[in-house]
Amino acid sequence: MERIKLGSKGLEVSAQGLGCMGMSHSYGPPKPEDDMIRLIRYAVKSGVTFLDTSDFYGPFTNEILVGKALKGIRDKVQLATKFAASLCDDGSVQVRGDPAYVRSACEASLKRLDTNYIDLYYQHRIDTKVPIEVTIGAMKELVEEGKIKYIGLSEASASTIRRAHAVHPITAVQLEWSLWCRDVEEEIVPTCRELGIGIVPFSPLGRGFFSLGPNVVNNLADNDLRKKLPMFEGSNLEHNAGLFARLEELSKRKGCGPGQMALAWVHNQGRDACPIPGTTKIENLNKNIKASSIKLTDEEMNELNAISGKGKVKGDRYHEEYMKFTWAYSDTPPLSSWVAQP
Known part of the structure; x- marks a missing residue:
């Protein structure tokens, strides 16, 4: 596995991560x-x-799991976790970016991960009630104290990224980027590249769709998130199956699997992008590792670009009630509006 510089402030990571x-x-x-x-x-x-993990996953249990796995090998990894989103009793998601919460969330993550520092600490979702300058200011204090090394954002708008970067260098922005999720190419990716910020694409395999196609929905558990995503529903899934069929054709010509082809497409976007495909099987992990070294020609990239993107995929990333937590809706109020909490 190659290693790359993520962002411009010194963080070096494997060219592909593990979600x-x-x-x-x-x-x-x-x-x-x-x-x-x-x-x-x-x-x-x-x-x-x-x-890559988060206090939201579980909640909390994924950080505990990762912490146990890193016993004795902490110095060999670059560990990223996130804060800001929490699950309320009624099932809704609350997002917080106020300084007191930033600090308490970080200290709780350090305990669960059983470590004394976090390499890359992301704001998981943007708190639209708190100026981003205030949140990043609190994260900057954590850097100064050695509790975190680098600061990241997840699902942030271009203007929020710029404002955050003016307070403290942002090392990476995490976003959904794959053959069926390409809106980020319009503003977010160019903004990151202009500012020297690394890009961390999550769900580069389309939440399993590009590995298994429409069959991915077969036998899903009742609590599987994909049962609630528009891209996986009814006529949308039928339409998107055509994209998968074309991907299969191209991957057979290349001599790899469709998931590997889709992951290679992300890798071939540039060395400033580090995708973090997730898996629970060693067999799939090995396939993903091989995909990181697949080089695509300009013609192959053009063919993949032609079958994906706006108008080629049916269904939004999330249902409307959750979309407000994504980058498209995440500008924060101006710093002048903030009244410090007692």
């Missing part, structure tokens, strides 16, 4: 802990040293 969410959260019941610890340690031994 750990699905081990504990969103995609059905939590997977057996011993198996997931074995998978994480296998990934690190294989050179995949950039690990």
Whole structure:
């Protein structure tokens, strides 16, 4: 596995990371802990040293799992976790970016991860009630104290990214980027590249769609997030199956699997992008590792671009009630509006 510089402030990571969410959260019941610890340690031994988690996954249980897996090998990994989103008793999601919460969330994550520092700390979702300058100011204090090394944002608008970067350098922005989610190419990706910010695409395999196609919905557990995503529903899924069929054709010509082709497309966007595909199986991890070294020609990239993107995919990323937490809706109030809390 190659290594790359993520952002312009010195963080070096494996060119492909491992998203750990699905081990504990969103995609059905939590997977057996011993198996997931074995998978994480296998990934690190294989050179995949950039690990991604969040206090929201579980909630909390995924950080505990990752912490256990890193016993004795903490110095070999670049550990990323996130704060800001929490699950309320009624099932709704609350987002907070006020300084007191930033600090308490970080200290709680450090305990669960059983570590004294976090390599990359993201604001998971943007609190539209708190100026981004205030949140980043609180994160900057954590950098100065050595509790975190680098600051990241997830699902932030271009203007929010600029304002945050003016307070303290942003090392990475995490966003959904794949063959069926390309809106970020309009403003977010160019903004990151202009400012020298690394890009961390999550769900580069379309939440499993590009590996299995429409069959991915077969036998999903009742609590699997994909049962509630528009892209996986009814006529949308039928339409998107055509995209998968074309992807299969192209991947057969290339001599790889469709998921590998889709992941290679993300890798071939540039060395400033570090995708973090998730998996719960060593077999799939090995396939993903191989995809990181697949080089696509300009013609192959053009063919993949032609079958994906706006107008080629049916269904939004999330239903409307959750879309307000994504980058498209996440500008924060001006700093002048903030009244410091007692």
